[in-house]
Amino acid sequence: MKKALQIILVLFISTQAWAQVNPITKANEMYQKGEYEKAIQAYQFVLDTHIEAPEIYFNLGNSFYKSGEISSAILNYERALLLSPDDKDIQYNLDLARKHVLDKFEVLPEIFVKRWFTGIRNSFSANLWAYISIGLFFLALLFASFYLYSNKAGLKKIGFFLALIAFGISLLTYSFASKKTDEITLREYAIIFSPSVTIKGSPDKSGTELFLLHEGTKVKVIDSLGDWRNIQLSDGNEGWLKKEDIEMI
Secondary structure (H helix, E strand, C coil): CCCHHHHHHHHHHHHHHHHHHHHHHHHHHHCCCCCCHHHHHHHHHHHCCCCCCCCCCCHHHHHHHCCCHHHHHHHHHHHHHHHCCCCCCHHHHHHHHHCCCCCCCCCCCCCCHHHHHHHHHHCCCCCHHHHHHHHHHHHHHHHHHHHHCCCCCCHHHHHHHHHHHHHHHHHHHHHHHHHHHHHHHHHCCEECCEEEEEEEECCCCCCCCEEEEECCEEEEEEEEEEEEEEECCCCCCCEEHHHHHHHEE
């Protein structure tokens, strides 16, 4: 009993000591106290040296928003949403921050099937889709064993079709996991950080001036040439800007 109490006491002291030096705890304390500038530095330290998590980006986005730095808030909300696409709190705060952005564009309509598949894919994270895919693959093997080793014709037929269906859905969920992984690793969207930037028709300072964009606007980077980036807006318009005008999500 005495030994058990000693172990519990050591664990309690260790936990308390860890909590005191835990940078996430420190950052959260600064945020709760309204010390947003310090919280921003603390959360960025956590992201640089410890972990990347949607909760950290979300709190960092909130800290920037409270500090009036809308572009940085949007950038971190977007990063949080990339890791946790079904989080309604992140989406709500992102929509709130976007109201401060001057540029408003129409979104090109997508065909129903593509929009439907995108909605399903965004329902889960890449890891969860991968686990589902693996589970369905083993389920397909189980049904296939019914087809191969059963002596009953009815069971063989059911096993064949169920194995086929499970294998097909396993491939589909694998493609969802692969696409979600690509979205996280191959980031193709960016946020404009310059107060205003003139979009050029070519990657050159003397290029034709097409239109003006303002900070906080989200763009898709579709090509690059040296220090220039070819960007596309949600309404389909394209143009070139310098890479220092944007920050990749």
